[in-house]
Amino acid sequence: ILNVEQSPQSLHVQEGDSTNFTCSFPSSNFYALHWYRWETAKSPEALFVMTLNGDEKKKGRISATLNTKEGYSYLYIKGSQPEDSATYLCAFIKYNTDKLIFGTGTRLQVFP
């Protein structure tokens, strides 16, 4: 069984705060890691696809890092805004499969 774990489960921050969450995954047979942003009643939206150890990706105020040797990825949000409120999901792909194994997500709520 492949375990992808995300922490914390939920997070409440004030507008303007910076925040980060963690995704832990098996370090063996790694192929790729995906990050998604999901607002209730909408489609999960792809943020990043990461494949290389040491990768850092950025999209506006959101960035992510990847450590495949130790099996974790961090997602950072700088200067959180209320519109950042969503569930952030990571998904691990094992080498030689097409399966995305999702974590249970970190639910972020940003208060004005």
Next chain:
Amino acid sequence: DAGVIQSPRHEVTEMGQEVTLRCKPISGHNSLFWYRQTMMRGLELLIYFNNNVPIDDSGMPEDRFSAKMPNASFSTLKIQPSEPRDSAVYFCASSLQGSLGNTIYFGEGSWLTVV
């Protein structure tokens, strides 16, 4: 461009009834995935197709669930007979050449309630 289109968006049905969920992937994408989202288990992969062929259906919970992809632009997920524990959001997603390193695009989900 149209994204992944799912129907129905919401369905409430009685236990024992047949449920059919439909999906139209993004044109040109040759991989299609069906996921189920529940509070307890998060997003689980049920089955995926490459070039209309089922590749891995090990996530399908039991024989009551079946999925087909008769052509590149249409797939169905059927539950017969439905049970209350099948209540969940069912997502369809598509991508180009599987998920390895490629972005997967999700539909808005079909919210199923079985009473």
